[in-house]
Amino acid sequence: xxxxxxxxxxxxxxxxxxxxxxxxxxxxxxxxxxxxxxxxxxxxxxxxxxxxxxxxxxxxxxxxxxxxxxxxxxxxxxxxxxxxxxxxxxxxxxxxxxxxxxxxxxxxxxxxxxxxxxxxxxxxxxxxxxxxxxxxxxxxxxxxxxxxxxxxxxxxxxxxxxxxxxxxxxxxxxxxxxxxxxxxxxxxxxxxxxxxxxxxxxxxxxxxxxxxxxxxxxxxxxxxxxxxxxxxxxxxxxxxxxxxxxxxxxxxxxxxxxxxxxxxxxxxxxxxxxxxxxxxxxxxxxxxxxxxxxxxxxxxxxxxxxxxxxxxxxxxxxxxxxxxxxxxxxxxxxxxxxxxxxxxxxxxx
Numbered sequence: 447x448x449x450x451x452x453x454x455x456x457x458x459x460x461x462x463x464x465x466x467x468x469x470x471x472x473x474x475x476x477x478x479x480x481x482x483x484x485x486x487x488x489x490x491x492x493x494x495x496x497x498x499x500x501x502x503x504x505x506x507x508x509x510x511x512x513x514x515x516x517x518x519x520x521x522x523x524x525x526x527x528x529x530x531x532x533x534x535x536x537x538x539x540x541x542x543x544x545x546x547x548x549x550x551x552x553x554x555x556x557x558x559x560x561x562x563x564x565x566x567x568x569x570x571x572x573x574x575x576x577x578x579x580x581x582x583x584x585x586x587x588x589x590x591x592x593x594x595x596x597x598x599x600x601x602x603x604x605x606x607x608x609x610x611x612x613x614x615x616x617x618x619x620x621x622x623x624x625x626x627x628x629x630x631x632x633x634x635x636x637x638x639x640x641x642x643x644x645x646x647x648x649x650x651x652x653x654x655x656x657x658x659x660x661x662x663x664x665x666x667x668x669x670x671x672x673x674x675x676x677x678x679x680x681x682x683x684x685x686x687x688x689x690x691x692x693x694x695x696x697x698x699x700x701x702x703x704x705x706x707x708x709x710x711x712x713x714x715x716x717x718x719x720x721x722x723x724x725x726x727x728x729x730x731x732x733x734x735x736x737x738x739x740x741x742x743x744x745x746x747x748x749x750x751x752x753x754x755x756x757x758x759x760x761x762x763x764x765x766x767x768x769x770x771x772x773x774x775x776x777x778x779x780x781x782x783x784x785x786x787x788x789x790x791x792x793x794x795x
Contacts, residue, residue, distance in 0.1 A: 483521045491717035498554040499537040511735025518727040548604030550711035573643040578701045609706040609728030611735045615698040619691035620674030637675040683746040695758040
């Protein structure tokens with residue numbers, strides 16, 4: 447029997463519904479050492495165990511951030527608060543993990559904001575195109591009054607929101623052509639999440655948006671069921687989309703954060719000193735994770751170029767053309783999300 451190629455194996459796994467993330471989970475990259483933990487230890491208020499689950503793999507910046515969170519919490523509590531990490535949706539995807547928080551069977555998770563829009567409509571603001579022109583704009587909003595108010599408003603549905611981290615900017619890849627203008631997207635089948643704003647973005651640009659499970663995506667790209675997809679560089683690299691997508695455009699069209707959540711049942715059992723510890727650790731984790739994420743993005747983009755992927759980096763003038771085309775998306779969704787929130791964020795850029 448002939449040895450199966452990697453692509454054939456992935457196709458078989460995809461047909462069986464086995465996500466590529468599971469295939470990649472064991473291949474964690476070499477990260478720099480975690481920062482030293484500073485700050486005072488907290489008083490002894492008993493022992494607690496935290497299961498912290500995420501949907502992304504251990505090869506990404508998010509998991510590295512969680513390792514720093516674990517280090518901070520365990521050192522400052524002198525081991526009285528123990529944190530066990532779970533990656534690659536081992537305890538369920540983002541929505542399943544949130545349900546577990548509400549049921550009190552899981553202590554912490556940090557989902558992407560997009561899947562939470564059904565229960566927290568205000569989070570749809572992060573799906574608007576070109577909301578944050580630069581990472582510094584995102585930091586200014588998330589770390590400032592607006593971000594803190596959004597955390598407070600998100601709490602109370604069986605979980606407490608205590609911090610932000612970075613999923614990152616989404617980029618376009620495809621198998622057909624180098625995309626530099628909206629005209630280049632005409633008729634292109636682009637896989638999207640089942641997200642109405644994302645679907646509107648690509649339809650408005652002239653593409654053919656095709657919602658699809660991520661587990662099916664590599665096989666769909668390989669077989670030409672869809673022509674392209676959009677995800678952060680870390681996902682493009684870890685999923686090896688460059689093997690079936692010769693073209694990429696660094697569009698930075700949507701910036702998606704992670705939101706750190708704690709089960710409300712667990713939170714209410716914690717003494718105030720431990721609650722403060724988790725909040726502080728979450729903030730420090732977010733700062734560190736963003737640094738790792740952005741460093742990795744630059745490295746991974748360079749790796750994609752080295753793999754002979756044709757990477758187009760848009761000029762400010764080219765980005766402005768995309769923004770102009772997408773103004774109707776803002777007009778459609780602004781009132782549904784909340785004009786005050788959208789305007790407040792835009793005023794910070």
